[in-house]
Amino acid sequence: MHPYRTHTCAALTPADVGNTVRLSGWVHRVRDHGGLLFIDLRDHYGLTQLVIDPESAAFDLSSRVRSEWVIRVDGEVKARAAEAVNPKMATGGIEVFIRELEVLGEAQELPLPVFGEPDYPEEIRLKYRFLDLRRETLHANIVKRTKVIASMRRRMTDLGFAEYSTPILTASSPEGARDFLVPSRIHPGKFFALPQAPQQYKQLLMVAGFDRYFQIAPCFRDEDPRADRLPGEFYQLDMEMSFVTQEEIWATMEPVISGLFEEFSDGKPVTKAWPRIPHAEAVRKYGSDKPDLRNPIEMQDVSEHFRGSGFGVFANQLAGDDKVEVWAIPAKGGGGRAFCDRMNAWAQGEGQPGLGYIFFKEGAGSGPVAKNIGEERTAAIRTQLGLADGDAVFFVLGRPEKMYRFAGEARVKVGLDLGLTKLDQFALCWIVDFPFYEWSEEEKRLDFAHNPFSMPQGGLEALKTQDPLTLKAYQYDAVCNGFEIASGSIRNHETDTMVKAFELVGLSKQEVEEQFGGLYRAFQFGAPPHGGMAPGVDRIVMLICGVQNLREITLFPMNQQAEDLLMGAPLPASAKQLRELHIRLNVER
Numbered sequence: 001m002h003p004y005r006t007h008t009c010a011a012l013t014p015a016d017v018g019n020t021v022r023l024s025g026w027v028h029r030v031r032d033h034g035g036l037l038f039i040d041l042r043d044h045y046g047l048t049q050l051v052i053d054p055e056s057a058a059f060d061l062s063s064r065v066r067s068e069w070v071i072r073v074d075g076e077v078k079a080r081a082a083e084a085v086n087p088k089m090a091t092g093g094i095e096v097f098i099r100e101l102e103v104l105g106e107a108q109e110l111p112l113p114v115f116g117e118p119d120y121p122e123e124i125r126l127k128y129r130f131l132d133l134r135r136e137t138l139h140a141n142i143v144k145r146t147k148v149i150a151s152m153r154r155r156m157t158d159l160g161f162a163e164y165s166t167p168i169l170t171a172s173s174p175e176g177a178r179d180f181l182v183p184s185r186i187h188p189g190k191f192f193a194l195p196q197a198p199q200q201y202k203q204l205l206m207v208a209g210f211d212r213y214f215q216i217a218p219c220f221r222d223e224d225p226r227a228d229r230l231p232g233e234f235y236q237l238d239m240e241m242s243f244v245t246q247e248e249i250w251a252t253m254e255p256v257i258s259g260l261f262e263e264f265s266d267g268k269p270v271t272k273a274w275p276r277i278p279h280a281e282a283v284r285k286y287g288s289d290k291p292d293l294r295n296p297i298e299m300q301d302v303s304e305h306f307r308g309s310g311f312g313v314f315a316n317q318l319a320g321d322d323k324v325e326v327w328a329i330p331a332k333g334g335g336g337r338a339f340c341d342r343m344n345a346w347a348q349g350e351g352q353p354g355l356g357y358i359f360f361k362e363g364a365g366s367g368p369v370a371k372n373i374g375e376e377r378t379a380a381i382r383t384q385l386g387l388a389d390g391d392a393v394f395f396v397l398g399r400p401e402k403m404y405r406f407a408g409e410a411r412v413k414v415g416l417d418l419g420l421t422k423l424d425q426f427a428l429c430w431i432v433d434f435p436f437y438e439w440s441e442e443e444k445r446l447d448f449a450h451n452p453f454s455m456p457q458g459g460l461e462a463l464k465t466q467d468p469l470t471l472k473a474y475q476y477d478a479v480c481n482g483f484e485i486a487s488g489s490i491r492n493h494e495t496d497t498m499v500k501a502f503e504l505v506g507l508s509k510q511e512v513e514e515q516f517g518g519l520y521r522a523f524q525f526g527a528p529p530h531g532g533m534a535p536g537v538d539r540i541v542m543l544i545c546g547v548q549n550l551r552e553i554t555l556f557p558m559n560q561q562a563e564d565l566l567m568g569a570p571l572p573a574s575a576k577q578l579r580e581l582h583i584r585l586n587v588e589r
Helices: 122-127 136-158 199-207 246-264 279-286 312-320 337-349 368-385 400-417 459-465 495-503 509-515 517-525 537-545 575-580
Strands: 020-033 036-042 047-052 070-079 094-105 181-183 191-193 212-221 232-242 276-278 325-331 356-361 364-366 392-398 428-432 437-440 445-448 475-480 483-490 530-535
Touching: 020 047, 020 094, 047 070, 136 212, 136 232, 136 246, 136 537, 199 212, 199 232, 199 517, 199 530, 232 246, 232 537, 246 428, 246 475, 246 483, 246 530, 246 537, 276 279, 279 400, 279 428, 312 325, 312 392, 325 368, 325 400, 337 356, 337 392, 337 400, 356 368, 364 368, 368 392, 392 400, 459 495, 475 530, 483 537, 495 509, 495 517, 509 517
Parallel strands: 047 094, 276 428
Antiparallel strands: 020 036, 020 070, 036 047, 070 094, 181 191, 212 232, 232 530, 325 392, 356 364, 356 392, 428 475, 437 445, 475 483, 483 530
């Protein structure tokens, strides 16, 4: 017999009744039922109920075991009584009567419970992550993550993509965040960077003629953490294709991503044909470039109904600034003063002066806005938005670039509070035609709006002749339920276009050659048109598991201060290490 187990804790069925078996695992919980002891034994695969009575030679030892002790038992499989069968357990039809027990590892008093999974402080959960990972929900999330990644690999391989591993130690690159730098001992004063993404390497693979590349790639960015972005590292399904249009990339990757959600959605609806929404349209309709399309609300411009009206707060600003607009957020079923007042109070809590509204009843509009603009204008707004009695509409005023985010947040809140957002589904779309450049108020100059390696629509000629702020890029994002889950583009593979694009943000040709020498040289020796994208593994798994924080699907995450509480990192370097690296610290005390 195997020294530790003949079966796992999920394997035994009524077909095993009468057999002698050996199991090993963790004591999940112990229950004393008037002389009989019941022990739930847990391993990676599941639970088995063990039973021991006072007549057994192992009873005294069994009575001393506690939660999370590791034990081995030998025993006989017996069928449970009909009333004791647990249909929710894979092994719910049997139990094992213990004949022999061995303690393989005792456990001290636990700093956090494993059974029952109550809420516990994050600091304790991360410091004792090895215990936290024993919890059923978190353990299942991590297992599901491995299955999602395996499915990604299978789907990409089936499409003719090959997996190539790109370097971890590389050169610093402007990907939109700070690099993690690694000092070189052999080259004093010089530093490697951990890759923010394999962007340049995968483009070089296309130049090298590999055609279809993918990789489950680790990426490293020194940026502030948030619920949907972990500090330090994350993983993405990085892919690139040669001789393709962006439409071909969409057609290739839509089935991969939709298929993943379908495979792991437990029957929840998943978008089949993804809408393609221009960036500017997404901002105006949804107040976001990553809209949650489970929410059916679409905002509209209703500025004309307020020009010259009696509602001075809006009319005066519209008259004084031709860039100011009024956006309407229709609220089906929100036509009550109490709800409208709650939304107004919420807006004030968000630092806004308020949220104007009209609600409709008995064929007319009510509220201060309706009273001031009059029946005719109120009726015109109602007609434009397709509203009826029992509905409401909220208004946001301002320059679109300054107020669209708040308008989008109001749209999200209205959808959730009124139950309009259909939460039990995965709504996917493409956001396309991103602006190539944006204006940096902080630095008072042009900057890339997204990936600096994207091809501008119109190419070199557009860079030379168009207002840079009107340029669009062959840039696209995949969005699911309000989260950006992928970003990609058709790449700029022409040296002249590359140089001109960077010159507009202040880099000279010489600086481009120095900073991006690998790509610059490669593009001079026959570069194919190419493009790709990078779906985020972590966010996709987070959505599939239905959790709100990436820590719930990550093995060993850092805390919100970018510290690894389990390993105690980051740690000071020793004096010897610093000498070898030719580094002298200048830390502010």
